[in-house]
Amino acid sequence: MTEESLSLLDTTIRDVHTRMKAGELSCTQLVQGYLDRICRYDRQGPALHAIVNVNPQALECARELDRHLACTGVLKGPLHGVPVLVKDQAETSFVPTTFGNRAYVDYQPATDAFIICKLIEAGAVILAKTSMCDFAAGWFSFSSVTERTRNPYAPERDAGGSSAGTGAGLAANFGLVGVGEDTGGSIRIPASFNNLFGLRVTTGLISRTGFAPLLHFQDTPGPMARSVRDLAKLLDVLVGYDAADPYTGAVSLAADAGHYEALLDGARIDGVRIGVLQEGFGGDDPSSPEVNSVVHRLLERLREAGAQTVDVRIPSLEDWLLRTSLYTLQSKADLNRFMAGCAAAPRRTFDQIYANGWFHPLNDLFHALAAGPAEPDLAAYYSQRLAQVEFQRLLLNVYAAHGLDVLMYPDVQVLPPTYRELESNKWTCLTFPTNTVIASQSHLPALSMPAGFSGGRVPVGVEVVGKPYAEAALLRFAHACEQLICPRLPPALEGMAVPA
Numbered sequence: 001m002t003e004e005s006l007s008l009l010d011t012t013i014r015d016v017h018t019r020m021k022a023g024e025l026s027c028t029q030l031v032q033g034y035l036d037r038i039c040r041y042d043r044q045g046p047a048l049h050a051i052v053n054v055n056p057q058a059l060e061c062a063r064e065l066d067r068h069l070a071c072t073g074v075l076k077g078p079l080h081g082v083p084v085l086v087k088d089q090a091e092t093s094f095v096p097t098t099f100g101n102r103a104y105v106d107y108q109p110a111t112d113a114f115i116i117c118k119l120i121e122a123g124a125v126i127l128a129k130t131s132m133c134d135f136a137a138g139w140f141s142f143s144s145v146t147e148r149t150r151n152p153y154a155p156e157r158d159a160g161g162s163s164a165g166t167g168a169g170l171a172a173n174f175g176l177v178g179v180g181e182d183t184g185g186s187i188r189i190p191a192s193f194n195n196l197f198g199l200r201v202t203t204g205l206i207s208r209t210g211f212a213p214l215l216h217f218q219d220t221p222g223p224m225a226r227s228v229r230d231l232a233k234l235l236d237v238l239v240g241y242d243a244a245d246p247y248t249g250a251v252s253l254a255a256d257a258g259h260y261e262a263l264l265d266g267a268r269i270d271g272v273r274i275g276v277l278q279e280g281f282g283g284d285d286p287s288s289p290e291v292n293s294v295v296h297r298l299l300e301r302l303r304e305a306g307a308q309t310v311d312v313r314i315p316s317l318e319d320w321l322l323r324t325s326l327y328t329l330q331s332k333a334d335l336n337r338f339m340a341g342c343a344a345a346p347r348r349t350f351d352q353i354y355a356n357g358w359f360h361p362l363n364d365l366f367h368a369l370a371a372g373p374a375e376p377d378l379a380a381y382y383s384q385r386l387a388q389v390e391f392q393r394l395l396l397n398v399y400a401a402h403g404l405d406v407l408m409y410p411d412v413q414v415l416p417p418t419y420r421e422l423e424s425n426k427w428t429c430l431t432f433p434t435n436t437v438i439a440s441q442s443h444l445p446a447l448s449m450p451a452g453f454s455g456g457r458v459p460v461g462v463e464v465v466g467k468p469y470a471e472a473a474l475l476r477f478a479h480a481c482e483q484l485i486c487p488r489l490p491p492a493l494e495g496m497a498v499p500a
Helices: 013-021 027-041 058-072 114-121 164-171 188-193 228-238 246-253 288-304 317-323 327-340 350-355 365-370 378-402 419-423 471-485
Strands: 051-054 083-087 125-130 154-158 177-182 197-200 220-225 273-277 308-312 406-410 446-454 458-465
Touching (some): 027 058, 164 177, 164 188, 164 220, 177 188, 288 406, 288 446, 327 350, 378 406, 458 471
Parallel strands (some): 083 125, 083 177, 273 308
Antiparallel strands (some): 197 220, 406 458
């Protein structure tokens, strides 16, 4: 069976399950089709470098799922036979886990991350581990393991970080859905750059057990997909309480947990009140007007469909973002504690990795983290955590004062940067104009969705921010937008030249 007859390009979980139950498609055929695409486009052709390691057991897992369906006549679970791409930040006992860092290239964990177990129980096939920048410390794809991950729409541009491989891999149809991780924007930036949907949930809805941390009270895994329905179906599997992660007690506050896909039906745009955050629209970079134009066209389409938009502002936003940023205060301590617990790996510390240069030289955030304390000063830590609480209150007051359902603004104020720009240090981690930190540092859920394309088919994403535990409302809104504008456009990989 050929890739074309499989309808592999931009297929959905619903379509795959319909064909599997009708006997028209096997899990083995589906997995092999994606493996063939990875072989054709990840190291060859455009050489995207989205994949770190393929699961050597993927085909055997697929055959076992085919036997299950043949013997029982029913699917094993909601993700039966679904090939999933997983960011290499999640520990897997059956595939090496590098965390994007050369010091861990041979690390084979003894156990699986909590959500890896949930995925397998739901019938998913963990197809491959995907690229990320070293320890997720950055907005770009540079990694000491995979070098860089190219954007499948424009290979001279970056795929975004830190969940670069999941973003580029899903855009290139290397898997059906994917798992990323988001601390300050690491799901939403690659979703924006790769014409995908990506969701940062309210911290605590998804377990972090088995994930390398960057900032433990902001870290959260999350779903990435080409369609909102697939995003919601994956989220239904990922959410849940984990006794080993006390943050997941938050699940008890989420009445919609586990029912996100079912709540998509009947989603509408008319009557939704959108706060358009004016500070989110940049103007200093030559590419900023292109981003702004795409987002404003989307907003006009939404108004035509009955949405109400209100221009809003957050006084002293830049000051709030500086006051609530804790990466340089906390990340080194979090990483050291995690590395000390990696029993199957040589004992490492952040300072050892930094001193030996075991990270990509363009991951400039490493320098700031290295200058940070081994243990946070309790006074500074308390002050900045309190500022995050106050920042959330400020944002919630904006919702209340204007009767808003969501806030909206571009994910990033510029187009995906070119490698020439990044190599010339036009942007660094601390100067890159991403808006994703607004939701991260106020602990609000946020969904990135495609807004359209600038000239030359370069994707632009828009961020939609909700109130705490309002994931269902974000998904419903994104689903209604998807039906209205049909934003998905697959990249043209055949014949794509790799820049010198």
